[in-house]
Amino acid sequence: MPSKTVLIPLPNRDFDPSEVAISWQLLRAAGHRVRFATPDGRPAEGDPLMLSGEGLDPWGWLPGARRLKLIGLLLRARRGAREAYGLMLADAExxxxxxxxxxxxADFDGLLLPGGHWARGMRGYLESQVLQAFVGAFFSSGKPVAAICHGVLLAARSPGAAGRSALYGRKTTALTWVMEKSAWDLTRFFARFWDADYYRTYLEAPGEPSGHMSVQAEVTRALARPEDFLDVPKDAADHLRKTSGLHRDSPSDSRPAWVVRDGNYISARWPGDVHGFAQGFIELLAQ
Structure with missing residues (x-):
């Protein structure tokens, strides 16, 4: 397969290390060149909590105890992702x-939009009108686009035809409200209670219903029909494995993954889908 050049735009900080590093690793292994972009041209930094797991337990605010990890071990990036992240940091690109x-x-053959949730870093990426305009133009070009987790929210905010979203008329998935709320509840009630909204990039305003500002809700509002947002069907094989949030896919086990493809666009929900997501994008690039 001829080598392609893929762009992965990032925020200055707090991107999800699994979604970026695993995608980078698989794209490079397939022979593709991966370029990056940030708001100011400075190298980006991944979410430190997702890398170390420190600060995700109830005692994480105590300097002497934060290295003791229990919930942090469950929530942080898996070893393979952390190793891929270390290799990516050594990449000149x-x-x-x-x-x-x-x-x-014109400079790129494919576009991959990763996610992350920590508001302090992610909002500059999600709210950049310059980046949104580029993403909208890339969709219009017909070239392959991949988006995962909050990256789908960036795609939904990007302009398409007739003043609508670039995702209007497409089928997609993204971080579901069930998954987002489960992680939010876990951290605000049992773990990172002193920073209760760590897992919510945007919160509802007074009077708005629960989940109104979730990724799923905002993405769905940008689509042609609510049914175009695709979650795992209840009768799908391995439904519990795909939806519990306890299992992540791997090079040898694709059962936990949920990936949606619509033409030249592919989407996924969270880091637990990233191997299937990146492999599906590589297949798109080959066509």
């Missing part, structure tokens, strides 16, 4: 990102 303003659709 990662240290020479473009600025969002420099991006030109």
């Amino acid at each position: 990662f240290h020479q990102p473009l600025r969002y303003e420099q991006l030109d659709v």
Whole structure:
């Protein structure tokens, strides 16, 4: 397969290390070049809590106790993702990102939009009108696009035809409200209670119903029909494995993954889908 050039735009900090590093690793193993972009052209930093797991337990606010991890071990990136992240940090391309303003659709064969949730870093990525305009133009070009987790929210906010979203008329998945609320409840009630909203990038305003500002709800509002947001069907094989949030896919086990493809666009929900997601994108690039 001929080598392609893929762009992965990132925020300055707090991107999900699994969604970025595993995708980078598999794309590079398939022979593709991976470029990066950040708001200011400086190298990005992954979410430190997702890398170490420190600060995700009830005692995580105590300097002397934060290294003791229980819930943090469950929530942090798996070993393979952490190892891939370390390798990515040694990649020259990662240290020479473009600025969002420099991006030109003609320079890339594919676009991959990763996620992350920590509001302090992710909002600059999700709310950049420059990046949204580029993403919308990339969809219009017909070239392959992949989006996972909050990356789907960026796609939903990007302009398409007739003033609608770039995802209007497409089928997609994204981080579901069930998954988002489960992680939010776990941390605000049992773990990172001093920073209760760590897992919510956007919160509801007074009077808005629960979940109104969730990824699933905002993405769904951008679609042509609510039914175009696809979650795991109740009769799907391995339904519990795909939806419990306790299982993640791997190079040898695709059962936990849920990936949706619609033409030249592929989407997934969370880091637990990333191997199937990245492999599906590689297959798209080969066509």
